[in-house]
Amino acid sequence: MKTAVTLRALAIGLAGLALVSQPNAFADKAKVEEFYGTGFRVASVSSVQQNLSDCGDTDPTTNIVLFNNTGTVTYTGFMEGTGQVLTSTISNACVPGQAHLGIRVLDIFESLTVAGRTGGAVVEIVGSGRVPATGIQINDNTVRILCGTGQLKGVHAEGTLTASIRAEAPGVPRIDYRPMQLWVHFGHRHDVGFDFLCQDLPGHDSDD
Numbered sequence: 001m002k003t004a005v006t007l008r009a010l011a012i013g014l015a016g017l018a019l020v021s022q023p024n025a026f027a028d029k030a031k032v033e034e035f036y037g038t039g040f041r042v043a044s045v046s047s048v049q050q051n052l053s054d055c056g057d058t059d060p061t062t063n064i065v066l067f068n069n070t071g072t073v074t075y076t077g078f079m080e081g082t083g084q085v086l087t088s089t090i091s092n093a094c095v096p097g098q099a100h101l102g103i104r105v106l107d108i109f110e111s112l113t114v115a116g117r118t119g120g121a122v123v124e125i126v127g128s129g130r131v132p133a134t135g136i137q138i139n140d141n142t143v144r145i146l147c148g149t150g151q152l153k154g155v156h157a158e159g160t161l162t163a164s165i166r167a168e169a170p171g172v173p174r175i176d177y178r179p180m181q182l183w184v185h186f187g188h189r190h191d192v193g194f195d196f197l198c199q200d201l202p203g204h205d206s207d208d
Contacts, residue, residue, distance in 0.1 A: 032187040035115040039077020041107075041161065041178040043085050045069040055094035065091045073107045078182060081121075083109035091131070099131035103141075110202055112152065115184055119150025120201030122194070125161060143180055146194035150203030157184040 046069065053064040069087035086106045093099035105125035112121040127141030145157040159182030198204055 032185055035078075035184045035186075036182070037078025037115065037184070038179065038181045039075055039079050041073060041075055041180055043071060043073040043178075045071030045085060045087065052090075053094075059096065061096055062094050063091075064094065067091065075107075075112065079112060079114050079123075081109045081112035083107050083112065093131070101129040101131065103127050103129065106197075108201075112148075114145070114148075114152060114155065114157070115186075117151035117155075117186070119148050119152030119203050120198055121148045121152050121155070122146045122197045122201075127161070127163075129163075141178075143182065145184075147196075147198035149198050149201045153203075155184060155186060157182055159183055 048068050050066045050068070051063055052066055055062040055064065067087075067089040069085070069089070071085050072082060073085040074082045084107075086108070087103065089101055089103045091099055091101050103126070105123075107123040107125070109121045109123070111118060112123075114121070122145070123143060124146050125141055125143045129140070141161040141163060143157075143159045143161045145152070145155050148155040159180055161178050161180040163178040
């Protein structure tokens, strides 16, 4: 009998905790601000390539190559700022005339303004693409802000990006124009595991 009473009291206590916690969850949700916007990304980069494989044949046009790009990037529109860009692209051209790409971009900003709020930020772009005869067309890109500092601390943002990159002469920086759309939330104050990427940016230790 004592065991039954104890279990019943425990159940009532747990139910009470659940009821107490719910108003806080709703209150936190009410403080979250959501924004949607569009803009452009313009990058000027130089590229260094590393040949990884000849695809096991003697055809000089079939290969697997890693490209590492560095340079500057500027956002306009919904997000505004100029920062540094680091891009890694792997190209699989083992099938003649059917090269495919996998790309990861990190855009690093000491100052980036998003929906009127300013701070440091690291933006990631991940995508895949193909190489037609006219140049490089990258499709299926996703963009998100991995971390922020200052007024961007606690930001959560995801969106999409399309790209057309004009081919330039070897060794000459190329410029690509990319429209993007982004959904941004402020107020979550959650750590998704990438905060270390922003630890060297201005405002990382502030409470804003």
